[in-house]
Every structure is written in structure tokens, then in C-alpha cells.
Amino acid sequence: MTIEAISALAAQAEPMQLQALSRPAEAASGFGQWFAEQINGVNDKLVSADQQIRQLATGETQNLHDVMIRLEEARLSFQLLMQVRNRALEAYQEIMRTQV
Amino acid sequence: MDYNTSFQISASGMAVEKLRLDVAAANIANMHSSAASPANVYRPLRVVSEEVRLEFARQFNALSATAGGAKVTSVEALATAPRMSYEPGHPHADAKGYVAYPGVNHAAEMVDVSHALRSYEANVAAMNAAKKMASRALEIGGQ
């Protein structure tokens, strides 16, 4: 019974392994694409926050609280991006540390 | 800047009310200023003010005022008849012994003074509120 169980397990393990190999490629493009989009989004927010600061300095601002809100949103978005990057990096390092 | 607009609106209101107060004070001060002939006697002044239309600017889908408040168009002399008072020994007395004094309505001028004062304080309150709102907006994201 045990030998059958082990062979059954072995039979199961192979297709799973194949699937696992194909999925990282997908997952990488899925996550990588999403992450790239987020980076662009954060960049846009930072650029717009920079513009708002410039308008504030030259006195063109029409809306003081709008400027403050955008600045705060840009800051929080950037912090969130940094955290996601840190976690992804940690996960990568964790995997690299795995003893083969 | 939108808070700048709020300050300007209140400041223009304060300027108008201050002028009203000054004019009322001048009228009261000259209440007993007689003149040699009724034609030269002091005429009470009135401030004529009008609205500065609120102008809007559309920016980022939001309306915001860029101008507004009140302004003084003119200070006019009222053509009130002078008050004649019988004082035969007065240097400015005419042939019949009447002296011409300005037709200043004391009670009305006092009412104007208190009205101008109240309006001035209301404008100050509006400006303080705008200042408080602006300083609170600056604290967004502070904690």
C-alpha cells in the first residue's frame, strides 16, 4: 500500500511540477506588468505633486487644500510602492537563500 | 489663490464700512459748523457703494471666485436744507437773526455709525474664519 501511495504521489508530482514551471512565467508577467503600471502611476502622482508645488510657489494656486491632498496622496503612494518593492525583494532573497 | 480671494472680499467690505464710519463721524463733527450764508453751509455726506461682481474661474473642474466684494463708487453730498436757528448775536446771523447750521440728522448718523461698526466686525469675523480654514488646510497629512 505504501509503495502504491508513493508511486501515486510521484505520478501526481510530475504534472504539478510542469504546471509550476509554466506558471511563474505567467505570474512574473502578470505581477511585473502590474508593478510597472503602478510605478508609472506613482510617477505621475509625483509629477503632478511637483507641479502643484510650483504653482503654489508662484502664487497661481486656486485651491490650497487640493494641493495638500495631492501632496499627501503622492507621499502615501510612494511609501506603498516602497513597501511592495521591499516585500518583493525579501521574497526573492528568501527564495535565493533556499538550500537546494 | 482661493483664500486670497476670500481675504480680498472681506478686506474690500472692511474698507467700505470704514469709509462709511469716517463719513458719519465727519457729519457728526460738523453738526454745529455754521456758515455765513445758507448756500455755504456744510452738506452731510453719504457713501454710495456697489457690488464688485463675483468672477469665477474654472480650474480642474471646480468653480472658484477670483474677485468679489464691495467698492465705493462715490461720496456724495446730500442736498438737505440747512437748519435755521434763531441767534441774533451770532457772527453768522443773517438780517433776521437766523444762523444756518448743517441739516445733519444726529440720530440717523448714530445709527449709521453702529451699523457700519457691526458690518465691519462681521467682515473681520469672515476674514478670521478664512484664515482659520486656510491654516487648518495646511495641516493636512500632519498626523
Place this chain on the structure above:
Amino acid sequence: MVSIIDTNTISLLNLALNATTMRHQAIAHNIANNGTPGYRPIGVSFEAQLAQARDAMASNPNKPLASLGDFQPVFEFLPPNALGDSAVSLDMEIAKLSENTLHHEALLKALNKHLSIIGSAINEGKR
């Protein structure tokens, strides 16, 4: 990126802050023109539009929330009061001023708390 955590709250608060700022300008304008003859007081209408939007959403939940840009506060002439008099009433304007200022500060406080919650979530409780 913060938009994945927070949906429309910050935009809605921004819009409400615009409305209270505009309302303050209208009230200040009314107070400044207290003694102007023939002056018509102005106000800002915003909450009524939001109520309309809320009712529309309640009656038809499948309709997506239209972009918040549709609900803009607008300046309008105030209707005459019960006596048919449309002159500026200084006491009412001062009362409206206090209410509006308090509302504005309440919105700012709510915004600050909301942002600090998001900040705590992002930074795992550290500042």
C-alpha cells in the same frame, strides 16, 4: 497607488472642501455687500446634488457611480426669505459663517484621520 486602498473617499472629501470654500466666498461676499443697495445675496448649492446622486444610486444600484466631476458646487442667488425680503441679513450670514467654518474643519479632520489610517496601514504602524 493609494487608490487601490482608498476608492472615492479622498476625491469626495476634496469636492466637499471645494464646496465649503466656495460657500465661504459667497458668505464673505454677502457680508461685504451688507450696505449695498439693491444687492442680491448668493449662496452655494452642493448637498442637494449629492442627495440626488445618492437617491439615484439607491434606486438603481447597477448604475456605476458617475464620475464625481458631475457633481460640482455652483453659485446661485438665494431665494427671498419667508417675508419676501431678499436683503442681506447680517445675523443669518454670521450664523452661516460659523456653521460653514465648522463643517470645513470637520472635513479636514476627517481627511487627516483617513490619511493617517492609510499611512499606518502602509507603514505597519510606524510613522
